């Protein structure tokens with residue numbers, strides 16, 4: 079196997095290639111991009127090896143639990159751009175709407191040689207892949223393109239601290255940060271008829287129109303797609319990276335990369351981001367700090383969700399954290415809010431409300447405020463289990479980058495995961511606490527409140 083695919087390709091069943099099949103399918107499920115996409119390149123390689131045309135397939139459903147206009151618009155921006163680039167390479171790209179993902183993937187695979195898709199870390203897709211793999215008569219591969227080090231290579235168990243995974247990742251990094259050259263498909267499939275009724279609409283707004291999804295969540299000012307992701311990356315390298323370490327935790331300023339929505343939808347590869355920074359910028363403490371987030375914390379989140387089936391539940395936090403929170407469950411709360419009050423930014427705390435408003439208006443809350451936001455949900459809810467569910471609900475509904483391992487790991491971190499016990503105090507027990515006065519001491523929080531008002 080070529081070096082760039084080693085450790086990234088996993089067979090999900092043990093079926094033989096269907097030599098009489100008519101085509102190879104790449105089901106683009108997570109890595110919505112034409113560039114630096116190991117799944118796509120592996121599918122082109124199989125198409126060339128077996129001399130069968132390649133079909134790239136994207137299935138859209140309005141039955142997904144979290145479907146809403148905000149994130150579908152952003153996602154579709156990226157998918158339509160990927161479709162255009164892939165078709166320019168002579169490869170057919172079909173977008174189809176269906177309400178039953180499993181049945182539809184199985185149906186279109188009946189005439190195929192093999193099926194390839196992108197690696198999944200969360201339960202919903204892992205179960206779906208496993209069900210599909212069992213029912214197919216052809217090989218089904220998942221290809222891991224959205225991390226620097228494949229999750230099972232980095233570690234075979236749930237890591238307790240970032241420190242442990244950091245050591246393992248950095249020992250392997252050079253072997254996995256490899257360029258991925260685009261392959262030339264030997265058979266041009268773009269004009270072939272695959273007998274699938276595709277959506278012929280040309281813009282994300284047109285597609286949104288025909289979907290029966292929650293349209294009450296406003297669109298975000300962020301525009302999706304690889305080209306936009308590259309723009310963010312360029313601006314980050316030119317204007318922000320030199321101060322990243324100092325200012326990354328200043329929400330009143332703008333020194334984050336804004337790449338998380340693009341990374342979430344696989345519109346840009348983290349390996350491409352890393353390689354571009356290394357080629358454009360002299361390595362310094364800012365690069366180390368950025369890679370610590372992009373590589374270590376991001377891949378720790380994948381490790382967490384992959385090995386902990388309760389990643390999206392209170393039950394998934396460490397035992398010491400659960401015990402200490404239960405010990406303090408009956409402590410008196412000065413404030414207790416309902417989901418509606420949190421959702422509508424109606425608490426007594428103008429800093430918290432500003433964070434929630436940033437989320438409602440833009441679809442992306444600053445990292446530092448996400449920690450404060452979640453810590454306060456714990457403080458102002460009677461039951462920590464309920465607090466966990468409220469945080470997940472709001473994060474998944476409104477964050478463009480929500481429904482992602484980073485979100486579950488970030489929320490779980492606020493409940494003690496990947497953290498250590500601190501000095502015991504009311505409500506939180508030994509869980510790390512955050513206060514409004516801490517925000518005032520650390521940065522210009524009033525300026526942040528003003529910034530959010532002007533959004």
Ligand SMILES: Cc1cc2nc3c(=O)[nH]c(=O)nc-3n(C[C@H](O)[C@H](O)[C@H](O)COP(=O)(O)OP(=O)(O)OC[C@H]3O[C@@H](n4cnc5c(N)ncnc54)[C@H](O)[C@@H]3O)c2cc1C
Pocket residue numbers: 326333334335336337338339341342371372373375376377379443444445446448449452473477479480481482484485486488489491492
């Ligand atoms: C309660 C809570 C909820 C969160 N929810 C999400 C979420 O739903 N989706 C999401 O992508 N991130 C989430 N994060 C992590 C982090 O806040 C965002 O990744 C970051 O703010 C994204 O902005 P950026 O791309 O401009 O970040 P930058 O500072 O530019 O970082 C670059 C990249 O590094 C990764 N990264 C940065 N911080 C973290 C972190 N703490 N954990 C894991 N990866 C990180 C992200 O992929 C990010 O895009 C959450 C954190 C907390 C505390």
